[in-house]
Amino acid sequence: MENLNQLLAVKKQKLEKLKVLGVDPYPTRSFRTHKIKVLINNKNDFISSEEVVTITGRLKTMRRQGKVGFGNITDDSGNLQIFVKKDTVGEENYEIYKLLDLGDFVQIKGVCFNTQRGEFSLRAHVVTVLGKSLLPLPTVKEKIVDGKKQRFDEFTDIELRYRKRYLDLLLNPEVKKNFEIRAQIIKEIRSFLDEKEFMEVETPILQPLYGGANARPFVTHHNTLNVDLYMRIALELYHKRLIVGGIERVFEIGKNFRNEGMDRTHNPEFSMLELYQAYADYNDMMDLTEDMVVHIAKKVNNKEAVTFGDTEISFQKPWRRASMIDLVKEESGFDAADFDFEKIKSFCEEQGIDVENTAGPGKLIEALFEKFVEPKLVQPTFVIDFPKEISPLAKVKPGHPNLTERFELFINGNEYGNAFTELNDPIDQRQRLEAQSKLREMGDVEANVVDEDFLEALEYGMPPTGGLGIGIDRLVMLFTNNTSIKEVIFFPQMKPEE
Numbered sequence: 001m002e003n004l005n006q007l008l009a010v011k012k013q014k015l016e017k018l019k020v021l022g023v024d025p026y027p028t029r030s031f032r033t034h035k036i037k038v039l040i041n042n043k044n045d046f047i048s049s050e051e052v053v054t055i056t057g058r059l060k061t062m063r064r065q066g067k068v069g070f071g072n073i074t075d076d077s078g079n080l081q082i083f084v085k086k087d088t089v090g091e092e093n094y095e096i097y098k099l100l101d102l103g104d105f106v107q108i109k110g111v112c113f114n115t116q117r118g119e120f121s122l123r124a125h126v127v128t129v130l131g132k133s134l135l136p137l138p139t140v141k142e143k144i145v146d147g148k149k150q151r152f153d154e155f156t157d158i159e160l161r162y163r164k165r166y167l168d169l170l171l172n173p174e175v176k177k178n179f180e181i182r183a184q185i186i187k188e189i190r191s192f193l194d195e196k197e198f199m200e201v202e203t204p205i206l207q208p209l210y211g212g213a214n215a216r217p218f219v220t221h222h223n224t225l226n227v228d229l230y231m232r233i234a235l236e237l238y239h240k241r242l243i244v245g246g247i248e249r250v251f252e253i254g255k256n257f258r259n260e261g262m263d264r265t266h267n268p269e270f271s272m273l274e275l276y277q278a279y280a281d282y283n284d285m286m287d288l289t290e291d292m293v294v295h296i297a298k299k300v301n302n303k304e305a306v307t308f309g310d311t312e313i314s315f316q317k318p319w320r321r322a323s324m325i326d327l328v329k330e331e332s333g334f335d336a337a338d339f340d341f342e343k344i345k346s347f348c349e350e351q352g353i354d355v356e357n358t359a360g361p362g363k364l365i366e367a368l369f370e371k372f373v374e375p376k377l378v379q380p381t382f383v384i385d386f387p388k389e390i391s392p393l394a395k396v397k398p399g400h401p402n403l404t405e406r407f408e409l410f411i412n413g414n415e416y417g418n419a420f421t422e423l424n425d426p427i428d429q430r431q432r433l434e435a436q437s438k439l440r441e442m443g444d445v446e447a448n449v450v451d452e453d454f455l456e457a458l459e460y461g462m463p464p465t466g467g468l469g470i471g472i473d474r475l476v477m478l479f480t481n482n483t484s485i486k487e488v489i490f491f492p493q494m495k496p497e498e
Contacts, residue, residue: 007136014099015132023096025132030107032056037077039112043120046112054109055080055122056130058170059102069097073108073122081121082108093127103133138171162486163494178488181300182476186253188299189273189472192292198249198275203238205231205255211454212236212393214446215258218268231257235274236393236467237454240422243276243465244457251275253472264484265414268493271472276422280466282394282405285419286382289409289468290317293380293475300479308412308481315380321407323385324369331372336365339387339402344368358444362387362402377410392432392448394420409470416475419468426458 018025033054039046046053057075064070067086072079086094100106107128115121161168161175168175190200208227210217212234220229235252242250256272277284297304297315304315322330329335334347339361348355353367365387377383385397386406394404405421423429433455436448476488486492 004136008134011101011132011134011136014101015134018096018099018129018132021092021095021099023129025129027128027130030056030128030130032107035077036073036075036080039080039122040078040120043112047114047120050111052109052111052125053122054107056107057105059100059104059106062100062102064098067094069094071100073106081115081119082110082124083113083115083121084124084127089124089127096129097124097127100127100129101133101136103135103137104129105131105133138167158486159494162492163497165490175487178476178480178482179490181480182472182488184300185296185476185479186472188296189253189292192295193251193275196249196288198251198277199247201239201242201247201250201252202254203232203235203242203252205257207232209449209451209453210234211448211451213256213258214390214448216260216445218257218259233258234469235272236276236469237451239274239276239467240462240465241454241457243278244460244462248278248463249276262493265474265477267473267485267489270485270489272469273472274467274469276465276467278463278465281421281464282384282407282419282466285466285468286319286321286407288466289382289417289419289470290315290319290380296475296479306479306481308478309483311378311412313379313411313478319380319382321382321384323403324365324373324383324387325385325403327373327383328365328368331376332368334368336361336368339365356444358439358442360389362389366390374410374415375413378412381410382407383410388432391420392436393423393429395423395425396428411478414474415471416478417468417470419466422462422465422467424458424462424465426455429458430455 015025031054036055036057039053039055055073055075057073059071060074060079061072062069069084071082071084073082084094084097089097107130108122108124109126110122110124113121113123161172206220206222206229208229210230210233213236215233217230217233220231221227222229233256235254235256239250239252251273253271253273255269257269259268260266262268277288294304294315294317297306306313306315325337336344341361344361344364345355348364348367351368351371353364353371355364369383384407385400385403386394386408388396388402388404391404391406394406397403397405407419408415409417423432433448433450437450439447440449473485473488477483477485480488482488
């Protein structure tokens, strides 16, 4: 700690010396002619032309010997060595250079050349301070172990990496790649849906009622209106209002908020894609999902596959489609097709599954699916025909009163998407939401609420509609080979430090 305090004191002394020299350590303007990558990619041209160029970036290394200094500057495109000679920049400017520290932002004007060792560099004519750092960057140490380069620094500590993402990005360059892929995935989703003539929309985050999913909400208070509001748990009910209003294809990429636990695949604030298409059903949504993920894979990965851990996930169409009940029978040997509550309850208890007092046969079938089937769904699989009891917003499957036209997409044991043939019968929808309300009264805090405004919208008429939701964060995890959602969210929610 004493050494750190001494280092901080030295940095502040240099700051004051710059001011004495009439240098503003935090100027309002900067100037750049080229990014570093452009110079490196065209090095021979810049050396032969002796064109005067200006780069900007952070000073990552620095060494001086008498009247000569070397350093390395990085911007978001690359890294370049600079050569600073007192005779070239002048005595005053060299004094400024001597007051620089690692981590400072600088602007270097000069000419490109190769050193005697053949290293492409920039010979400085003018050194300008753009931003003085007052805290030292943690030192990254590297050494060769068993013939491989290994890096050692405090930012291998996962907690510190997530809490101080700005330093994580500086010290662990591979982290940036995750977020570049994330941005590309979102870009390709928009491009794909634009081609399909979907309109991108924005719907409220603060809502007088929450709905569209089974989850606990975050509650806030609006002072002017003097009412409690809820942060949305899903985009669905507002999108359906837009379908009622005559916009036939809508999508939104936005944040949802659920006041629930955190683990490797859950963060209370997460990104979702939701889309709704009039005159479509869940079969159309399966086709759309296949096409969209294949499009993303080709653009991001240059093939219809991705490697996750040691497993290659193939997106080659068609993907498997199988009913929840058939999959439960296939993996457990138990047939729940008759929806006999006592029989299903008895089997669940034999398997050590807790039976909640609010659970009906549908919820128990889901519990059996989670135990016996989910971990085994490695390749992309559409699990179709969910029990009506756990699907209050989906249409009943014709000829099967206990089932709905709903699917979830599973890959590598995790759920990636959820879709329905949307319920557009306002009478049936009211009955189901009222049934959910009774479950809430019995203690199910995640059950849906009755939204009268939404029900009124349905009474004006909604066409047959297919709807789809895909978790953006989990999709990015898949394409970046990450097992933790915190690796693909810039600033994940963290427990407060004591």
